[in-house]
Amino acid sequence: MQLKSFVATAIFAQGIHAAAVLRFGCSEVVVERLDPLVNPGVNPSPHVHQVTGGNAFASSVALSDVSQIANCTTCSFSEDLSNYWTANLYFKARNGSYKRVPQIPNRFLDGEVGGMTVYYTSAYDNSKVTAFKPGFRMLAGDVNQRAPGGITKWNAICFRCYNAPNFGGDNQAPCADKTVDSVTLPAKACPGGIRTTIRFPTCWDGKNLDSPDHKTHVSYPASGTFETSGPCPSTHPVKLPQLMFEIIWDTTAFNDKSTWPADGSQPFVLSMGDSTGYGQHGDYIFGWKGDALQKAMDSSCFGATCNQLKSQSFADANKCAVPDTVQEKINGWITELPGM
Numbered sequence: 404m405q406l407k408s409f410v411a412t413a414i415f416a417q418g419i420h421a422a423a424v425l426r427f428g429c430s431e432v433v434v435e436r437l438d439p440l441v442n443p444g445v446n447p448s449p450h451v452h453q454v455t456g457g458n459a460f461a462s463s464v465a466l467s468d469v470s471q472i473a474n475c476t477t478c479s480f481s482e483d484l485s486n487y488w489t490a491n492l493y494f495k496a497r498n499g500s501y502k503r504v505p506q507i508p509n510r511f512l513d514g515e516v517g518g519m520t521v522y523y524t525s526a527y528d529n530s531k532v533t534a535f536k537p538g539f540r541m542l543a544g545d546v547n548q549r550a551p552g553g554i555t556k557w558n559a560i561c562f563r564c565y566n567a568p569n570f571g572g573d574n575q576a577p578c579a580d581k582t583v584d585s586v587t588l589p590a591k592a593c594p595g596g597i598r599t600t601i602r603f604p605t606c607w608d609g610k611n612l613d614s615p616d617h618k619t620h621v622s623y624p625a626s627g628t629f630e631t632s633g634p635c636p637s638t639h640p641v642k643l644p645q646l647m648f649e650i651i652w653d654t655t656a657f658n659d660k661s662t663w664p665a666d667g668s669q670p671f672v673l674s675m676g677d678s679t680g681y682g683q684h685g686d687y688i689f690g691w692k693g694d695a696l697q698k699a700m701d702s703s704c705f706g707a708t709c710n711q712l713k714s715q716s717f718a719d720a721n722k723c724a725v726p727d728t729v730q731e732k733i734n735g736w737i738t739e740l741p742g743m
């Protein structure tokens with residue numbers, strides 16, 4: 404069975420069993436130029452994001468319990484009122500116009516619209532992880548990165564070039580297979596589309612819900628990786644669940660090389676104007692109800708069902724929406740990337 408083989412390869416590629424892995428879909432809740440983490444109160448913010456999760460998303464979100472502000476979520480776990488957001492991907496035509504690349508759900512997420520697959524993984528060595536606190540937020544990646552270095556040294560963010568239709572070449576854990584994974588946007592046409600994976604820091608200072616750069620209150624492991632049970636640094640001793648995003652772009656309508664730049668370079672660009680991919684980043688505002696996430700992390704739940712959690716159908720999840728307050732053209736052919 405395809406699902407089983409995906410589970411076996413992508414999650415347990417190292418043969419280590421993690422205690423709990425939530426892997427579930429969150430449809431799009433809004434696509435617009437707002438960023439309550441990096442540019443709170445700024446409307447419009449510098450670049451377009453696709454946003455998923457609860458309907459408390461706005462140009463600013465109070466450092467309080469988001470699960471008390473939101474009333475609905477596009478995530479299939481209905482107690483998850485968090486917000487998850489990333490940049491969008493655009494195709495740049497030879498005449499300089501842009502078109503947003505459509506997204507497709509993961510193969511096991513029938514009914515999801517746009518959006519992403521969200522993972523929360525507890526420790527691979529079965530040690531305790533501490534769920535995020537109300538108000539907690541963080542950023543993974545660096546929007547201004549355009550060269551090797553930075554977060555990419557942890558292989559936390561990468562792109563997978565599916566080498567055949569139906570997620571071809573999806574045999575290894577994210578960022579682990581050099582034949583299909585790269586930290587840059589793939590240089591060649593990908594017959595099955597492109598997936599991006601964003602792994603967040605997994606160590607916390609235990610005190611701050613946020614920090615000025617939205618990163619220094621958290622850390623990647625002091626050595627190794629979360630997957631190899633690398634220890635947290637003494638400055639950030641609290642082990643968090645590993646949050647990971649997966650987004651799949653259906654680039655197949657743009658694979659005709661005669662439409663690519665004449666110099667043979669790849670034609671895709673992230674919504675902040677980055678055609679390298681090094682600037683890929685993900686934003687998170689925690690918003691689970693009560694101790695739901697902690698209960699799930701202490702369980703042995705796997706996938707999108709968990710006895711400890713309440714679920715909803717995508718038919719219901721997809722009814723949740725945030726009004727588009729920016730009101731600008733972001734889909735179809737546009738002559739400039741919004742805000743750029």
Ligand SMILES: *[C@@H]1O[C@H](CO)[C@@H](O)[C@H](O)[C@H]1NC(C)=O
Binds near residue numbers: 458459472473474
């Ligand atoms: C949630 O519902 C309450 C009560 O109906 C309402 O006041 C509030 O504005 C709603 N929140 C959102 C984000 O829609």
Ligand SMILES: *[C@@H]1O[C@H](CO)[C@@H](O)[C@H](O)[C@H]1NC(C)=O
Binds near residue numbers: 496497498499500736
């Ligand atoms: C630019 O090129 C695309 C793809 O060929 C085309 O669909 C679009 O209409 C063009 N836009 C302009 C402004 O010429």
